[in-house]
Amino acid sequence: MSARATTPPAIPLPLLRRGKVRDVYVVDGERLLLVASDRVSAFDVVMNERVPHKGAVLTQLTAWWLRAFGDLVPHHMLSADADEIIAAVPELAASRSGLAGRAMLCVRTEVFPIECVVRGYLSGSAWKEYAAKGTLAGEPLPPGLVESDRFDPPRFSPATKAESGHDENIPVTEVQRRLGDEAANALESLSRLVYSRGRDLAASRGIIIADTKFEFGRDAGGTIRLIDEVLTPDSSRFWPADGYAPGRSQPSFDKQPLRDYLDRERRAGRWNGEAPPPPLPADVVEATSLRYLDAFRRITGSPLVPTDAPNA
Ligand SMILES: Nc1ncnc2c1ncn2[C@@H]1O[C@H](COP(=O)(O)OP(=O)(O)OP(=O)(O)O)[C@@H](O)[C@H]1O
Ligand SMILES: [Mg+2]
Numbered sequence: 001m002s003a004r005a006t007t008p009p010a011i012p013l014p015l016l017r018r019g020k021v022r023d024v025y026v027v028d029g030e031r032l033l034l035v036a037s038d039r040v041s042a043f044d045v046v047m048n049e050r051v052p053h054k055g056a057v058l059t060q061l062t063a064w065w066l067r068a069f070g071d072l073v074p075h076h077m078l079s080a081d082a083d084e085i086i087a088a089v090p091e092l093a094a095s096r097s098g099l100a101g102r103a104m105l106c107v108r109t110e111v112f113p114i115e116c117v118v119r120g121y122l123s124g125s126a127w128k129e130y131a132a133k134g135t136l137a138g139e140p141l142p143p144g145l146v147e148s149d150r151f152d153p154p155r156f157s158p159a160t161k162a163e164s165g166h167d168e169n170i171p172v173t174e175v176q177r178r179l180g181d182e183a184a185n186a187l188e189s190l191s192r193l194v195y196s197r198g199r200d201l202a203a204s205r206g207i208i209i210a211d212t213k214f215e216f217g218r219d220a221g222g223t224i225r226l227i228d229e230v231l232t233p234d235s236s237r238f239w240p241a242d243g244y245a246p247g248r249s250q251p252s253f254d255k256q257p258l259r260d261y262l263d264r265e266r267r268a269g270r271w272n273g274e275a276p277p278p279p280l281p282a283d284v285v286e287a288t289s290l291r292y293l294d295a296f297r298r299i300t301g302s303p304l305v306p307t308d309a310p311n312a
Contacts, residue, residue, distance in 0.1 A: 009094060009095045009096075009097060009098045010095070010098075011023075011025055011033070011035065011092065011095050011098060011099075012091055012092070012094075012095065013025035013026060013027060013033060013091075013092075014026045016032065020039065020041050020046050021036060021037055021039050021040075021041070021055070021058070021234060022034055022035060022036045022037065022055075022058075022229075023035045023037065026108075027089055027105070027108075029108065029220075030107065030108055030219075030220060031078065031089075031105060031106065031107065031108055032105075032106045032107075032108045033085070033089070033092075033103055033104070033105055033106070034059075034103065034104045034106055034228075035055070035098070035099065035102055035103045036054075036055035036056070036058040036059045036102045036103075036104075036229075037050070037055050037102070037311050038050035038051050038052060038053070038054045038055045038310075038311040039051075039054075039055075040054060040255075040258065040288065042255055042258050042259055042262055043259075043262065043273060045273075045274065045275050045277045046275070046277070047258075047277045047280055048276075048277060048279065048280070049279070049280045049285050050285075050310070050311055051285055051288045051289045051292065052285075052289045052310065053101075053289055053292065053293055053304065053306050053308060054288075054289065054292050055101070055102040055308065055311055056101035056102050056304060056306060056307070056308040057232075057233075057292040057293060057295070057296045057304060058102075058229055058232045058233075058234055059080055059101065059102050059103065059104050059229075060080060060101060060296065060304055061230075061231070061232050061295070061296050061299065061300070062077075062080075062104065062229045062230045062231075062232055063077060063080035063104065064299070064300045065198065065230045065231050066226070066230060068197075068201070069194055069197065069226070069230075072190075072193055072194060072197065073190050073193065073194055073225075073226045074223050074224065074225045074226070075225050075226040075227070075230075076106040076107045076109060076217070076219075076225045076226065076227040076228075077104060077105075077106060077107075078104075078105040078106060078107060079104070079105045080103070080104045080105075082096055082099045082100040082101070082103065082307070084105075085099060085103055085105045086099075088105060089105065097309040098309065098311075100307040100308050100309065101304075101306065101307045101308035102308050102311065106227065107219050107225060107227075108219070108220075109216075109217025109218055109219045109225055109227055110217055110218050111161075111215060111216075111217040111227065112179060112183065112187060112215070112216050112217060112218070113160065113161045113178075114158050114159070114160065114161060114175055114178070114179065114187065114216075115158065115159040115160070115161050115167050115213050115214075115215065116156070116158055116187050116188075116190075116191040116213065116214040116215065116216060117156075117157045117158060117159055117169075117211060117212070117213050117214075118154050118155070118156055118157065118191050118192060118195035118211060118212055118214070119136075119151060119154060119155045119157050119210070119211040120150065120151055120154040120195065120199050120208075120209065120210060120211060121148055121149065121150050121151065121208065121210040121211065121237075121239075122141075122145055122146075122147060122148060122149045122151065123147065123148055123210050123211060123237060123249070123250070124211065124237065125169065126155075126157060126169075126211075127147045127148075129169070130145060131147070136155065136157060136169070137157060137158075137169040137170055137171050138169075138171055139171055146246050146247045147246065147247060147248060147249060148210070148244070148245075148246045148247065148248065148249065148250050149246045150246070153192070153196075154192060154195055154196060154199070156172065156188045156191055156192055157169060157211075158170055158172065158174075158175050158187075158188075159213075161215075172184070172188065175187065175188075183218075183224065186216075186224050187216050187224070190214075190216065190224070190226065191214050194214065194226065194230070194231075195209070195212055195214075195231075198212070198231045201299070202231075202238075202299055203241060205298045205299055205301070206240065206241045206242065206298055207238050207239070207240065207241060207253060207295065207298055207299060208238070208239040208240075208241050208244055208250075209231060209236050209237070209238060210236070210237035210238075210239050210250070211236065211237050212231055212235055212236035212237075213235050213236070214226060214228070214230065214235075215227050215228040233252075233253065233254040233255070233291075233292060233295055237250075237252065238252065238253035238254055238295055239251065239252070239253055240253050253291060253295055254288070254291040254292055254295055255288065255291070256291075257284055257287040257288055257291065258280070258284055258287075258288050261280065261281070261284045262277075262278070265278045
């Protein structure tokens, strides 16, 4: 286990789910509390070590984007400030150090079971499918594209939100069949709008957001809201803009030191690519933490002022 395995104060709310990175608590029928940990995963395996400030970066970057998109789309954020959250939910007062920086109080919604992926560049599972069959979610793409090519306009490329196993790319017509035309069209147009605004802004600050995944839900009043995390390194591919060249895979802005280390361990026969993960050297953890903090600083233009306590 990591040297930073300090136990944060327990959060006195019912735990709705524990994801690979985030814990979701029920406040009441209308509100949820999302708490992002410093857990990090690579190749779908969660590491034992904690990456300092990573949870705070995820939460505060989401909060920053949602404030920037306030005019574009209704969203779920009520507050990402520990004092405001405690004022709204006083029973959390004793858990302050476990919330600071990393918690977001949200409007509870019924989640649409669709991963709203938008791709601005041909990469990942989309590149694999295109290279094999010339299609994306079964629909033909122009011939002659190379890995990491830019799409203009970006492609809306939905996937099922699988409870277990891997998400499956599906055509837009399948989203319409599952959700009805009105909701399906809203999800597509909102996803495109938010991604395009985010892609342009990040590009002007040296980061390519190659693709991303949004989630949407419907609140008790029937409004469709952007939920979950937004344009973070965990929900998106971030590439450094200065080294971008199509025709090959691109380094990951945030997780490359971690991936390179794990690749070396695999090639040396010390790791089989599955859980349990190998122990990470301190310099790899530190480099990863600095990358997350750097992504936050570059995109928002200000450093993250850490208020978060170490997180187990
Ligand atoms: N406003 C909201 N209303 C209802 N559910 C929400 C809201 N915001 C986020 N969620 C849900 O909270 C969960 C966040 O958990 P998290 O992202 O850590 O796990 P996951 O995506 O289910 O799994 P993993 O990330 O481990 O693959 C998601 O299931 C997401 O759909
Ligand atoms: Mg998630």
